[in-house]
Each structure stands twice: as structure tokens, then as C-alpha cells.
Amino acid sequence: MLFLELVLENFGPYSGRQVINLDPQFAENTCPIILLGGMNGGGKTTLMDAIRLALYGHRAQCSTRGNLSYTDFLSQCVNSHTPPTEKTRIELVFEHIENDQPVKYRIVRTWEKNPKDGKDHLGILGDDDTWPVEALVNIWDEYIENLLPLGISNLFLFDGEQVKELAEQEVPPPIVVDAIRALLGLELAERLAVDIDILVNRKRKEVADTQELANLEEIEENLKQLQEEYHEQTQKHASRQEQLKTAEKHEQEAIDKFVYEGGKIAAESSQLEKQKEERTAEAEQIRQGMCELAADVLPLALIQPLLTQVQAQGEKEFRYQQSKIALDILLERDQSLLNLIHNLGIPEDKFSKIKSFLDQDVETRQVASLQEELWLLADDEALSQLGNIIYYLHNAKNSAKQQLANLITKEEEIISLERQVQTAASPEEYNKLRDAMRAAQNQVAEAKANCEIARRRLAELEAAIEKLKKDLKAYTDDTIKRQNKEHIIIASVRVQETLKLFRERLTLRKLNKLENEVTECFRYLLHKSDLVHRIAIDTNTFSLSLYDLQGKPVPKHRLSAGEKQLLAIAFLWGLARVSGRRLPIAIDTPLGRLDSSHRSNLVERYFPSASHQVILLSTDTEIGEKEVQTLRENEAIAREYLLKYDSSTRQTTIQPGYFW
DSSP states (O other), rough: EEEEEEEEEETTTTTEEEEEOOOEEEEEEEEEEHHHHHHHTTSSSHHHHHHOOOOOOOOOOOOOTTTOHHHHHHHHHTTTTTTTTTOOOEEEEEEEETTTTEEEEEEEEEEESSSSTSEEEEEOOOOOOOOOHHHHHTHHHHHOOOOOOOOHHTEEEHHHHHHHHHHHSSSHHHHHHHHHHHTTTHHHHHHHHHHHHHHHHHHHHHHHHHHHHHHHHHHHHHHHHHHHHHHHHHHHHHHHHHHHHHHHHHHHHHHHHHHHTTTHHHHHHHHHHHHHHHHHHHHHHHHHHHHHHHHHTTGGGHHHHHHHHHHHHHHHHHHHHHHHHHHHHHHHHHHHHHHHHTTTOHHHHHHHHEEEEEEHHHHHHHHHHTTTTOOOOHHHHHHHHHHHHHHHHHHHHHHHHHHHHHHHHHHHHHHHHHHHHHSSHHHHHHHHHHHHHHHHHHHHHHHHHHHHHHHHHHHHHHHHHHHHHHHHHHHHHOOOOOHHHHHHHHHHHHHHHHHHHHHHHHHHHHHHHHHHHHHHHHHHHHHHHSSSSSEOOOTOOOOOEEEEETSSSEEGGGHHHHHHHHHHHHHHHHHHHHHHOOOOEEEESTTTOOHHHHHHHHHIIIITEEESEEEEOOTTTSSSSHHHHHHTTTTOOEEEEEEETTTTEEEEEEEEEEEO
16 A cells, blocks of 8 residues: 555645645655654644544544544634635545556545534545546445554554553553554454354354243343443543543642642751751850860960961070080180190191181181070970970861861751751641642542452452353253254354464464564664563563563663663564555654664664655654755655744645755
8 A cells, every 4th residue: 555645625734725745756766755844733743634534534543533523523623714615625645456456546535614414525536536436435434444454553653652652551552452453363353252152142042942031131131231331340440540640640740849849848847947956056066165275275376476486586595505505615625625735845836726726616606606696595494385385276276177167067057957947838838738739649549449449340240241151151051952053052162162272372373473573673773782682472461571682581661761662663563564564654753752873773774664655744853954864865765845834824834845
């Protein structure tokens, strides 16, 4: 299947008639990617809705429909600038192989605002876009189901939010589970099992007498009522789980607000006050210690230079006294030496030179001594006490510096605690925040209780339904003895058992193939090829389990947000490959939370290989200048369009080219 052209006329933000050529054949080359760029709110999702609406009409799962009726949804899609005389129109031209020949059809849906019959008008045009194919109009829903079944369409037409949801949940959402069952052909076996049950019930009625028939119908009616109630309870349980998620979200918001607006500090204010008192007492103790230092030698730090000068002068005078004593000793020695020399009879001229030398030396020493200024005249004990004072003063200064630093630290802590106390909410505001938080917590508790009640009721209904089915089987065994009809009923039991075994084996065979495809796709997209060696898929929930080279489980929470998104894309890619259908793929906002490496892998490896036709709807921050240049260099892009949104008129026009 190949989309060739999309025409929008007065649809959503697209005023007038605007045409998008989707044919991947360009200049005799086939390039898979059709790239459409647009800012958020510029009409990208509207294009996806247009494709879905053209294909499926009232069954389309459009993003903006919500709980609207089809009539209201069609009216909502009409462009606000549409003249009353004009209609809204969407056209989708596609090509596929039919009886080994390519055929082309143009789907045309038109409507006006507030349509009288509550629906659109469907037309199917043939190869030359003129002659209508009325036969297809009447059976269009069945026809399109054979080409692109609605159940699997979300595996080929998906957006970033769907990938994000699939990446964040441990179990795929119901819409994806249904698509997987449809894709793997599992719903056929389940439908066959239901049909066999219907056949068996008919045969029971045919062979039972009046009283037996009444009993049988009563059991069947009770079973039908219980199954209907079970269906309702299943929906109610799902609704209550959603309410629980909403309540938990509100609870977290209330807790965050409680903390952000000072409620937590207000609740801890008594503890903060106690800490403040402790720090104040410690600071006062430090001040007392500093006062004790100030009462001792510390004030002498003001005249420390004078004390140092006095100490130096004392040492100088001490050395002077020592030199004076030494000079007296030298005089006595010189006189003894002269007497000895005189007695030895040394010539007078030599004696005179020796005596002159000694006299000159004494004179020099006396002159040097006289140059010293003596004014302190301190004794040894006074100098010793001065040295002790200077030593104790040095220790006192160091201690004072340390205590002063400790005091500054304590005062900063006191200021910080005072600020925290000041930022605490007022008693009235604290009560309001606390009550809001408690109310949110009560809502969560109530929602959990409701979920538990619904779960228990579901369990009770399951048990009751199982009992009725056993009663129905026992009733058949005990009361129905008609040979021909009984054979069908008995055979149906064996068929159901065989069918159950067939479903299990079919599921395993299909899932084994799907596991290999998903593993191959994920390892191909992931730049850390040694992180995951094998991916297993649960046969009941279709949840994914990851294993490394040693066969050990790899917890999903170890994956980054980008790696989870790649895993979700690999899951969708693997499903598309297993389906064996050559179908186009359309992706809205494809590169949500990927880092540059993962983004590069997706651009280079996934987009060009995802399908024979890939329609990308991207903002300028997803497929940026670097990514689009890579795709162009790889000759992967067939056509480029830019959705130009005018905020003043709230209209979008489609222009050739991309952001760059």
C-alpha cells in the first residue's frame, strides 16, 4: 500500500484547498521519507487525523475527538474561516496491489458544519479520479479492514506520545495489546472459541425437553448477566485505576506545594527553634572564652611591637655586659704577656710594636662597646619573664583567632536558621497546606479502596462465571443424551481444548519470531550493542523482559528515557515487520526525548528502513538542521514540506521545503 496524495479543504487550521504530494517516487528515484515540518500547534497532528478520518470515517481514532459524537467531531473539524456555502473536504489517494495489478483509489469525504444526517458523505473514485466506485462505498469498512485493519493501524500511524506511553509503562496499553493480538492472528482463534460456545449452547437447547430447556435458559441467562456485569466491572475497575493515578498525581502536587511554600519548615519550626537555641548557647560559650582571653595576656597584643623591641634591646644589653667582662680578662692577659716578653729580653723596638698592637686592639673594642646605647638595664629574671609573656601572648592570639572563626560560623548558622523560620508558612497558611495535603492523601486512600473493591468484585464474578460454566457443562453431561447433537457438544469440548493448545502454540511461535525481530531492531537502533542480548515477550501481557549476554535480566529502569523510547520504537518496528504487510508508516513528533547519539541512530538507521514509505511530522528541534542534512546526503527524502502557521489568523498553509 502506498499513499500518493492528501488533499485538505477547509479542514482544521487549513483554509481553502491545499494539496500534499506523498508519492515517494521523485526524479526517477524512490526515496522513502516524506518530511513535513511544523511548530507545535501548527497542524501536524491534524494531518494524522485527516489520514485516519479518510480511511476509517466514524471509526477513526482521532487525537482530538475524545468523547465527542461523530457529528460534533465533524463540526469541530470545519475551518473557522469557511464560508457558509462551502464544504469541508478531505481526499486521500492510495495505491495497492489487487489481483497482481496496481490499482489506485481516491477516498473523498465531504461534510458541512452541523451535518443534518450526522455524518459525512463518502465517495470512492477510480484510476482516472472521475468515475465513482459505488460498490466499494457500500462495503468500504470491510474493504479497508483487509488492507489496513483498524486494530493494527496504531502500529503504522503513531505519534511521539504513543511511543512515550509505551516506553514508560511496564505493560503495553490495551490499544497496543489489541493491535498485537490482531496482528499475530490471535483474535481469530479467540473468536472461533466464542463461536463454538454459541454452537454448543444452540445444540443444548435443541436436545433438551421443556423443563430442561427452562433450566438451561435460566443458567444461560444468569451466565449472560454475570458476563455483562463482569464487563461493566472491568471498565469500572479501569476507570478507578485512572482515578487512582490522577489522585496520586494530585497528592504529589500537594506534597510538593506543601514543601515549596514552607509547610514543611512550619511543621519543623520547633526543631529549628531548638537548633537555634543550641547554636546561640554555643556562640555565647565561645564569647565567654574570648572574654577570659581578654582578661589575661591578650590585651598586650596591642603593644606587641614594643614588647618585641624591648626583648631585642634586653638581649643587646646582655651581650654588652658579656663583652665588657671579656675585655677586662683580655687586659689582664695583655699585661701578663707584655711582662713575659720584657723579661725574655726582646729588643725594645719589637716590644714597642707588640705593645702598640695590643693597645690598639683594646682601644678598638672599647670604642665598639661605647657605641651601644644602654637604657633598659634589665636583669636576667626580667628578661626571662618578658620571653614567657611573648610566648603566652602568641598562643593567646592563635586561640582567639580560632574562637573568632568558630563564633562567625555559629552566627552564620543562627542567621540561616532564622531565615528558615522566617520562610515558614503562617499558621493559617500552614493549616491550609496541611489540610490540602491530607485531603489529597485521603483521596488516594479512597481511590485505592475503590480499586480494591472493584478488584474483589471482579474476582467474585470470575468465580461465579466459572461455577456457572461448570454447572452448564455438568447439566449437559447429565441431561443431554441425544446421540447426534451430543456428539457435536462432546466434540466441541475436545475442539476447545485443541483450540486452546493451538492458541498457546500459535502465540509462542508468533512471539518467538516477534522477539527475534524486536531484539534485532533494538540492537540495530541502540548504540550500546552490548547492553541487551535478548528480549523476551510475556505471552499473556506482552510486556518486555531484557537479558544481557550472560542471560541475566536487565531491569528496565536501568535504561535511560531515550533508550526506553528506542525500545518502544523497536517494538513497533518489529511488529510491523512480523505482520508481513507492506504498509506506509506515519510518525508524529518522532524524536521526543532522545539524546544526540540515539537521535542519530534513529535518523540514519530507522527512518530510511522503517518502510517503503515513511511520513515524518517533526518540529525544528526534533529533526534539526544536522539531521535533515544527514537524510538528504543519504538520499532518503523524497519530498519536504513546511506547515507555516499564522498566529494572527490561526491558519496554516503548506509550503514546499523544510525549515532549512
